[in-house]
Amino acid sequence: MDFEFTEDQRALRDLTRRFVEKEMAKDTIAAWDRDNELPMALLDKMAEIGLMGATIPEEYGGSGGGVMEETIVLEELARHSSTVALAYGLDVSFGAVTIERHGTAEQKREFLPGLATGRHHFALSLTEPDGGTDILGAMKTVAKPDGDDFVITGSKVFTTGLNIASWLFVVARTGHDPDKPSRGLTVFLVHKDTPGISYRKIEKLGSRFLHSYEVRYDAVRVPKSSIVGEEGRGWHAILDTLNNERIFIAATCVGLAQGAFEDANQYAKERRAFDRPIGQFQAIQSMLADSLTEIELSRLMTYKAAWMQDRGQDCALPAAMAKYYASETAFRTTDRGMRVLAGYGFTMDYHMQRYYRDIRQLIFAPLTNEMNRNFIAQVGCGLPKSY
16 A cells, blocks of 8 residues: 655645645635635636646646546645635536546547636536435426427526536436436536526625526527437436545545644644643644544545546445545534634634635535435445435
């Protein structure tokens, strides 16, 4: 077993860390959070130094990395802002992974180089108003064939990143098999300015500068060439993407937890009470020790899942476990951080409150931890399906 990064991976980590310190100072992030605005120039700068193409094959203008490289970048970005990490992940997870593994040769030639250069950005339009986790049962958005086109009609919620995306992966039902609901789903790649698409911003507690939307599709006409993967077999493309999505969220949670821990630990060294730093008190030390240990466990689980997916191994269970544990770790770490900072943690002058707000989303999105545990019990423990 070798837990070391390769020389190229260490260089990528160091490059990302320097970028974060220079372009994403925490005070800068606080201003974006306050103004509800992510500057597109940040993503352009990521593309300029090769971060957007870190996981894209060299033949399409990338660096040829994989899920491990994706995980490295995400963790470093999330140390200062999980919201920026989410914006990055939408492109490299939903965008690069989906197109590279399921796109046509023409789609790969068009979109992968454009993603590497920062010309294309993506969002996933999957969740239905009547159900999030129950994708198959709740799917009411339909796409009906009409000559050489399909016509999409339906509604989606929590389509995140539409404020920076130019393209949407839209999941719709093109057929129905009552004996196997997973059949009949199709993934379409649709430009967000296509006639018939309208959307409304959803105000959120956290991740305030990566907006989420309700999206309506009113007889949206798209060519059959916009299908990603096979017609009626989109569920397989979705599952492939969702495994990577869980690793991407786990890596984001590891970085978020690390950033919150670093702030709390530094405060414990500097803040004094009763003529000594509060980090000398056992109550504070115990909280910080618990956080540090749980973060390391989360990191190991996340990188193992990434390593497995890079090798084409079945990573569904490790990915689910990593997402579940890393998000709960980050949740506890931010809560402990608020306790360490006490009154100052409750003010907008410190960054802990932002970590505290942002992690709340990742407990239930993109998959609730309750459903994650159901899956772990079913697949890992061999227990009956509970849903």
